[in-house]
Amino acid sequence: MSTAAYVFDAYGTLFDVHAAVRRHAEQAGPEYQRFSEMWRAKQLEYSWVRTLMGSYRDFWQLTEEALDYTLARFPSVDRSLRADLLSAYWTLDCYPEVPAVLKDLKSRGAKLAILSNGSPAMLEAAVKNAALDVILDDVFSVDAIRAYKTAPQVYDMVTTAYRLYPEAVSFQSSNRWDVAGAQKFGFRTVWINRLDLPDEYADHGPDLILPNLASL
Incomplete structure (x- = not known):
């Protein structure tokens, strides 16, 4: 066919998906690649878990929640970058x-x-x-x-x-x-x-x- x-x-x-963090790599510091990988991994994990639970939230909410978790796991990354990282995600x-x-x-x-x-x-x-x-x-x-x-x-x-x-x-x-x-x-x-x-x-x-x- x-x-x-x-x-x-x-x-x-x-x-x-890693373009957002890469744009702010200097400010994020030497762990920026691991930071970006965790952000992505948690974003996907939340989508799978919520589908299995039947508890839907849209992907933007999951992206924000995944970023907040990742910032908590990487205290070396300044939380003031949060708004810039989220903004960059809209124009990957x-x-x-x-x-x-x-x-x-x-x-x-x-x-x-x-x-x-x-x-x-x-x-x-x-x-x-x-x-x-x-x-x-x-x-x-x-x-x-x-x-x-x-x-x-x-x-x-x-x-x-x-x-x-x-x-x-x-x-x-x-x-x-x-x-x-x-x-x-x-x-x-x-x-x-x-x-x-x-x-x-x-x-x-x-x-x-x-x-x-x-x-x-």
């Missing part, structure tokens, strides 16, 4: 290959969309900042169903909206757990392994592994 839609995870796949850098790749896929006549845990406001800001709003057809936020990836109903948002069988969708994510969820749902999956990480979830493997989006 030909690909009718290319669907992308946002954070870590199109947008660099997109990876350099992203605009050209999306334009090329668009020229092939396929639908292009984001499917993300991000809140609608967060995604709108990131997409506009990267000038991707003129390329993408749709931006799907889990906020519409109040559950986070890897809940199957998240991936079903795409097939329902586009009236497609799952196998007609190519789903790209840098998050291996997200690829596993999408594969289990029935999407064709591409793991964008930007950090050359070892594979996991062997029973739900990707159809393709790429170091970035340029070879898509």
Whole structure:
């Protein structure tokens, strides 16, 4: 079956989640990389735990709560950076290959969309900042169903909206757990392994592994 839609995870796949802390690396100090990694890890942990509990809060709230936890764990980082770090998260850098790749896929006549845990406001800001709003057809936020990836109903948002069988969708994510969820749902999956990480979830493997989006 030909690909009718290319669907992308946002954070870590199109947008660099560590760009916010990197912009303030000098003020954050020598532990800024570990700080950024914990912020991201807690943000995701909160999304999984809240979905399992059935206690939804939007992704921006989780981002704030994860930052507060991380600041508490890293007393060397000045809490006065909080507002600047949160502000930077609204305009994360997109990876350099992203605009050209999306334009090329668009020229092939396929639908292009984001499917993300991000809140609608967060995604709108990131997409506009990267000038991707003129390329993408749709931006799907889990906020519409109040559950986070890897809940199957998240991936079903795409097939329902586009009236497609799952196998007609190519789903790209840098998050291996997200690829596993999408594969289990029935999407064709591409793991964008930007950090050359070892594979996991062997029973739900990707159809393709790429170091970035340029070879898509």
